[in-house]
Amino acid sequence: MTDTVAQDAHPVALEGEPAITPELVREHNLNELEYDRIVAMLGRTPTFTELGIFSALWSEHCSYKHSKPVLKRFPTTGPRVVQGPGENAGVLRLPDGWAVAFKVESHNHPSAVEPYQGAATGVGGILRDVFTMGARPVALLNSLRFGPLDLPRNRFLMSGVVRGVGDYGNCIGVPTLGGEVGFADGYSGNPLVNAMCVGLLREKDLIRAKAEGVGNVLLAVGARTGRDGIHGASFASEELSAKSEARRPQVQVGDPFTEKLLLEASLELITSGLIVAIQDMGAAGLTSSSAEMAARGGVGVEIDTALVPTREAGMTAYEILLSESQERMLVVADPDNVAGIEAICAKWELNATPIGQVTDDGMYRVKHHGVVVAAIPGTPLVEDCPIYEPEARESRDAVARRKAVPRAARAPSLQDALPLLLDAPNLASKRWIFEQYDTTVRATTVLPPGGDAGVIMVPGASFGLAVTIDCNARLVALDPYEGGKAAVAEAARNIACTGAEPLGITDCLNFGNPEKPDVFFQFTEACRGISDACRAFSTPVTGGNVSFYNESPTGVVYPTPTVGMVGLLPDVARRVPSHFQLEQDRIFIAGTTHGQLGGSAYWAELLDFVGGTPPVVDLEAELALQRFLAAAASAGLLRSAHDCSEGGLAVTLAEAALGGPWSDAGFGATVDLRSHAPGLDLDALLFAEDGARVILSGDAAHSAELASLAQSFGVPLHDVGAVLAPGQELTFILPGQQLSWSMAALRTAYFDAIPRRME
Amino acid sequence: MLSIGVLRFPGINCEEETLRAAERVGAEAHYVWHRDTSLGGADVVVIPGGFSYGDYLRAGAIARFSPVMAAVRDHAAAGGPVLGICNGFQILCEAHLLPGALMRNHRLRYVSRPVRCIVEQTGTAFTSAYVHGQAIELPIAHGDGRYVADTDTLRMLEAEGRVVLRYASDADNPNGAMSNIAGIMNAGGTVVGIMPHPERATDPLVGSTDGAGFFISIADWYALRQPVSPTS
Amino acid sequence: MTFRVLVRVMPRQGLLDPQGQAVEHALSTLGYPPLQSVRVGRAIEIGMEAADAAEAEARARDMCERVLANPVMEDFHVSVEVS
Amino acid sequence: MTFRVLVRVMPRQGLLDPQGQAVEHALSTLGYPPLQSVRVGRAIEIGMEAADAAEAEARARDMCERVLANPVMEDFHVSVEVS
Numbered sequence A: 001m002t003d004t005v006a007q008d009a010h011p012v013a014l015e016g017e018p019a020i021t022p023e024l025v026r027e028h029n030l031n032e033l034e035y036d037r038i039v040a041m042l043g044r045t046p047t048f049t050e051l052g053i054f055s056a057l058w059s060e061h062c063s064y065k066h067s068k069p070v071l072k073r074f075p076t077t078g079p080r081v082v083q084g085p086g087e088n089a090g091v092l093r094l095p096d097g098w099a100v101a102f103k104v105e106s107h108n109h110p111s112a113v114e115p116y117q118g119a120a121t122g123v124g125g126i127l128r129d130v131f132t133m134g135a136r137p138v139a140l141l142n143s144l145r146f147g148p149l150d151l152p153r154n155r156f157l158m159s160g161v162v163r164g165v166g167d168y169g170n171c172i173g174v175p176t177l178g179g180e181v182g183f184a185d186g187y188s189g190n191p192l193v194n195a196m197c198v199g200l201l202r203e204k205d206l207i208r209a210k211a212e213g214v215g216n217v218l219l220a221v222g223a224r225t226g227r228d229g230i231h232g233a234s235f236a237s238e239e240l241s242a243k244s245e246a247r248r249p250q251v252q253v254g255d256p257f258t259e260k261l262l263l264e265a266s267l268e269l270i271t272s273g274l275i276v277a278i279q280d281m282g283a284a285g286l287t288s289s290s291a292e293m294a295a296r297g298g299v300g301v302e303i304d305t306a307l308v309p310t311r312e313a314g315m316t317a318y319e320i321l322l323s324e325s326q327e328r329m330l331v332v333a334d335p336d337n338v339a340g341i342e343a344i345c346a347k348w349e350l351n352a353t354p355i356g357q358v359t360d361d362g363m364y365r366v367k368h369h370g371v372v373v374a375a376i377p378g379t380p381l382v383e384d385c386p387i388y389e390p391e392a393r394e395s396r397d398a399v400a401r402r403k404a405v406p407r408a409a410r411a412p413s414l415q416d417a418l419p420l421l422l423d424a425p426n427l428a429s430k431r432w433i434f435e436q437y438d439t440t441v442r443a444t445t446v447l448p449p450g451g452d453a454g455v456i457m458v459p460g461a462s463f464g465l466a467v468t469i470d471c472n473a474r475l476v477a478l479d480p481y482e483g484g485k486a487a488v489a490e491a492a493r494n495i496a497c498t499g500a501e502p503l504g505i506t507d508c509l510n511f512g513n514p515e516k517p518d519v520f521f522q523f524t525e526a527c528r529g530i531s532d533a534c535r536a537f538s539t540p541v542t543g544g545n546v547s548f549y550n551e552s553p554t555g556v557v558y559p560t561p562t563v564g565m566v567g568l569l570p571d572v573a574r575r576v577p578s579h580f581q582l583e584q585d586r587i588f589i590a591g592t593t594h595g596q597l598g599g600s601a602y603w604a605e606l607l608d609f610v611g612g613t614p615p616v617v618d619l620e621a622e623l624a625l626q627r628f629l630a631a632a633a634s635a636g637l638l639r640s641a642h643d644c645s646e647g648g649l650a651v652t653l654a655e656a657a658l659g660g661p662w663s664d665a666g667f668g669a670t671v672d673l674r675s676h677a678p679g680l681d682l683d684a685l686l687f688a689e690d691g692a693r694v695i696l697s698g699d700a701a702h703s704a705e706l707a708s709l710a711q712s713f714g715v716p717l718h719d720v721g722a723v724l725a726p727g728q729e730l731t732f733i734l735p736g737q738q739l740s741w742s743m744a745a746l747r748t749a750y751f752d753a754i755p756r757r758m759e
Numbered sequence B: 001m002l003s004i005g006v007l008r009f010p011g012i013n014c015e016e017e018t019l020r021a022a023e024r025v026g027a028e029a030h031y032v033w034h035r036d037t038s039l040g041g042a043d044v045v046v047i048p049g050g051f052s053y054g055d056y057l058r059a060g061a062i063a064r065f066s067p068v069m070a071a072v073r074d075h076a077a078a079g080g081p082v083l084g085i086c087n088g089f090q091i092l093c094e095a096h097l098l099p100g101a102l103m104r105n106h107r108l109r110y111v112s113r114p115v116r117c118i119v120e121q122t123g124t125a126f127t128s129a130y131v132h133g134q135a136i137e138l139p140i141a142h143g144d145g146r147y148v149a150d151t152d153t154l155r156m157l158e159a160e161g162r163v164v165l166r167y168a169s170d171a172d173n174p175n176g177a178m179s180n181i182a183g184i185m186n187a188g189g190t191v192v193g194i195m196p197h198p199e200r201a202t203d204p205l206v207g208s209t210d211g212a213g214f215f216i217s218i219a220d221w222y223a224l225r226q227p228v229s230p231t232s
Numbered sequence C, D: 001m002t003f004r005v006l007v008r009v010m011p012r013q014g015l016l017d018p019q020g021q022a023v024e025h026a027l028s029t030l031g032y033p034p035l036q037s038v039r040v041g042r043a044i045e046i047g048m049e050a051a052d053a054a055e056a057e058a059r060a061r062d063m064c065e066r067v068l069a070n071p072v073m074e075d076f077h078v079s080v081e082v083s
Ligand SMILES: Nc1ncnc2c1ncn2[C@@H]1O[C@H](COP(=O)(O)OP(=O)(O)O)[C@@H](O)[C@H]1O
Pocket: A141, A142, A143, A144, A176, A177, A178, A179, A180, A181, A427, A430, A433, A434, A437, A448, A449, A450, A451, A452, A453, A454, A469, A470, A494, A643, A645, A646
């Protein structure tokens, strides 16, 4: 007894370990304030192992030290919220005892170094976050950003990332239901790879990652531990530079086959009732999983790293604690259940190895071959990292950019503008990408990628689930607050277009270096925008992820707060596709066009001008539109509904006519815009990106009913034209002129834009 | 009652929907674990899609050695119907229950999309519900679907009418398969392997029911081989 | 004795080898002088105990015939080093 | 002169090699005596014209560094035969 006390006071520094010097502390990304707090907490100098533990748990990635106070302002409650932020994934209540668990996670830095493995392991991590809640993953989404495709390096990154995302999710057997891809200079050298997973569970089967029960056993389940990705968490918390290149952690290699076994074994363990808690060994591996589980349970843990199965001989406690080897789980269970757990794991050809236990003294204690190498008060370790709220100040250029106007002289003709926009990778079809993802496995895909939100059905239930992920980063760059609102509003419109009701969001906040005032301004303002929109829509934030330091010598990313949203279709049979379905159907514009071109794709892609004041997001109008769409869909009045976003009315109308990704031909259409928004310049009328607008089509016989329904929701509805037979042209009748395009030409521009650049 | 056994290898991931599709035609359907040595009384065996053993080394190369495959061999030898879908097709080729092999797609990319196919052989337990030459659209999702075989084998397959399913045209061929072959059968017509996924096209909600015929055929096959009982 | 067995599994001559073509194309776009041929296959390194090189090679060939190579589409080549 | 260049690209030591693991597992279930290690990589056969073996090898190494191998994850080995 006195023995352990003595040991706790002075964990042993193993020989061969470096001495604790200011340089070493700095290499661990800990500043003086943080180091002093560590010494004060311990009442002594930390051992090398302890320093490693703190560097992981107090990294930006694990501690959220620059974002906590801001994230606290998100709305996180609501009648459907079963689990809000703080767990591996958020959980919302669905009908008939079902619940949905979902989360988005970034893997930007690893993907910049090794696109294939970086993206693949990103998908692996988000899958584990979801199935450790007891949910079976049923849908994947991904949000990607790269530099322009005319640079070979960016093409290399995109093809590697897409193959990585695809190979991993395809192997597990989870359909990809949607995503987004964007291109801009700032992403050269700083690609963004955000992966989102959606899982289904019976609400009663929900399990939380909370270590409980003094004397319970900790087991390592799954892959062996290697030297992969040591310091990954702190690596992800600094700018990419020559220095970070040198300190680059060993690449983590994904093994989707083992992940699939881990998925089946974990769900079987959870339903078996043999385990108390289960957590992914993700960023900062064993360290963060064990420390966070203990802190959540308010208990201590004791681990002997020598018991952890390793891939290589002679690994130190430090390496074993910080390894980010993939496909590993930490499980807490009653000692009496260990045999049963080992049996289930053996069935799935996995090992389950006891490595420690839950203790009553609140200490985070690590031994190596019985020798104590770390003894840290558990809760302070996880919770006492200094929190920073740095200065937030908008840069002068940002203000100036909003005031600027383009030199209109350079504008192409309206006739040329549409095909040029459809050929821009930012707006073009992403088929080249999602065709590499299995979109139909599980045979539940009701609406695949290629439209607005994806929709899946639930065998045995009548409801459906709509999922999407969206962010127009250009708008956020120009006006972080409105841009944050716009990201939520677009996601909600995508959901609503299918006929579903938006339920809640998860967010992935990709920004630059938060210690720079203009970056932190973008961050706080974007979050304020997201919060206000989520309040207005009653779509709580159930979790998410922050990725700072997306900067490199080549530049900094646009502020990119991607919003992942799930929605509920009460009757999945009523889902609405986004493309025209039948000739002679009427075409409607729901919503109002104000003609605000600020931040538009038209200016960015065709005038090479990123600037102006983006449209103000009218949250009332958005909400009215969402409710109208749900009502119209359930009344069966809609044949198609497509969100109007990048490219404005012209591109959205064209997309609806172009047809789905695998159709042989779309439809023609004639659209009369003369009385839609009188007095606007034609380019503003066609290409402005005002929100709260969708393009609808429906049977002429329902027009009157649809109009009165729109009126009852206060949604302006304009009957602007008709769907024509396949092979017919797309025609816009405008004040003073008429424009026509052959659909074949538009389809070539739209569908070949990305393949043409990639092959 | 018709009993359908759906094999379950580590890494397989289409077993749930395959089981559902089998049940939809009124069959009793059950999983058969890869370590089992019996098929649990299955009249028909379906090897579903996925990534058995991660498709490491070669798709199907490792699953082929699982204990259950001995039982599948005996079942096939006794004339019992076996359907391999996607990875199941690859396993059947690796196990030499079907000739040829499935190699990396010619564009070196995984491809997931609907493809047009022609049913060219309706004399099997899995395709009798279609009419000869019928065009159907089925989802595919694979990285190793390029069917290859030596010229003699190809000639034999064509001569004996053993090409069960063919991509409708060169343009519809998603993987560079020789002779646009999407599915074949063994000499007896009892063992069939196809790359497309009929189990993903058996419900109007998911866009198509063109695949339902594969499972309806199984039910028809069973009904015909059963003496009609006087009570019914 | 411990041996290092190097196995090379290559696509059959005459069979389309898209990977080889892709590599050849990549190399030519990088400006290398034209090549006669490029083929891409699998390399497998096995460390094994055996009485002598002959036994090691025999066992490796057996592995190739049974698992490591698919005779329908692949040829294999085995070489043995003492390690 | 025409040379046959054999390139072996293998996963770095220490990196996880799922393929190698799977093959090792398969071979052991097939009843082969336990193996020290199995690693799976790529084998690339290049037929090229060069003045001499040294030039052929130098060019092949250059190709490896630029395209054939991924420096972040793989090591390569080059050998040259006269053909
Ligand atoms: N990386 C991706 N993975 C899967 N699907 C994608 C990806 N990028 C785009 N998509 C799909 O392409 C379609 C169009 O995408 P996008 O232009 O972002 O639509 P929107 O602007 O309406 O959000 C959507 O169905 C989307 O899900």
